[in-house]
Amino acid sequence: MLRAAAFLLVIVAAVAPAEEPRQKKKELFRLHPLAKEANEALMGGDIARMKALLKRGLPIDAPLDTLGEEGPHSTALHLCCTYRQPEMMKFLLQQGANRMVRDGFQELPIDVADGMNNQVLCDLLTAPDKKDEVVKGIPMGLLDELLLKYGHLRIQGIVFVDFYWGDPPASILSKLSCLGDKVKPISAMEEISSQDGHDYRDKKTKETGHLVEFRVSLAEKGDPFAQVRDWRIRVTTAGALSGGGTRGTARKDYGYWLVKQTSSWDE
DSSP, X not given: OOOBOXXXXXXXXXXXXXOOOOOOOOOOOOOXXXXXXXXXXXXXXXXXXXXXXXXXXXXXXXXXXXXGGGOBOOOHHHHHHHTTOHHHHHHHHHXXXXXXXXXXXXXXXXXXXXXXXXXXXXXXXXXXXXXXXXXXTEEHHHHHHHHHHHOOXXXXXXXXXXXXXXXXXXXXXXXXXXXXXXXXXXXXXXEOOOTTSOOEEETTTOOXXXXXXXXXXXXXXXXXXXXXXXXXXXXXXXXXXXXXXXXXXXXXXXXXXEEEEEEEEEX
């Protein structure tokens, strides 16, 4: 795999809490009645018991634990990784378990297996390698994975997007709708200085907003299909020294983009 050049993905955003109407208390997610028994079978590697549970009506991709009020979490394939059960994983995959179902942290089973450095489980979870569409040097599969795990900021108000020092293509702009309620290209923005700390506003409406700068490292020798990239997300309420961020790496392996966070900081 080729090494990536220096990063980058940067997100600059002001986080201004807004008063919201009271909402009804969210109901707790209820696990399937057989979830506890399935957990026990998975922990012990009891394939016969798991087979019986599936016959009794346990959905093969059902969540088997929760994140409390946050909702469902791990599937059987995730727990096979946690409990290091390759034979159980083989059985579940043969029965049609979906390796693309995510847990409560938006992680796939491959993320859990890779995080545990378990080569056997990673090999079992290998997916067909599809060639990414590349836009402005960024593989779209990598973009989708980054936005899914780290891009759901849902910033209130306008979000101006700078994609490689310019406006993002329409296809990219639509993907970036997860960043906020009103996403616009950077060409719609002008910089200002004000007492309330807002440095960016819409040229036409004069409505203040937040800036999102998006970068992903380019590969050595300009190879757009490089298998290793660096990324960084920076969140701030102004131009500099007023926020924080996170950074990490991404690599294409086993047929997936595996995105890792390596550090975070405050400014």
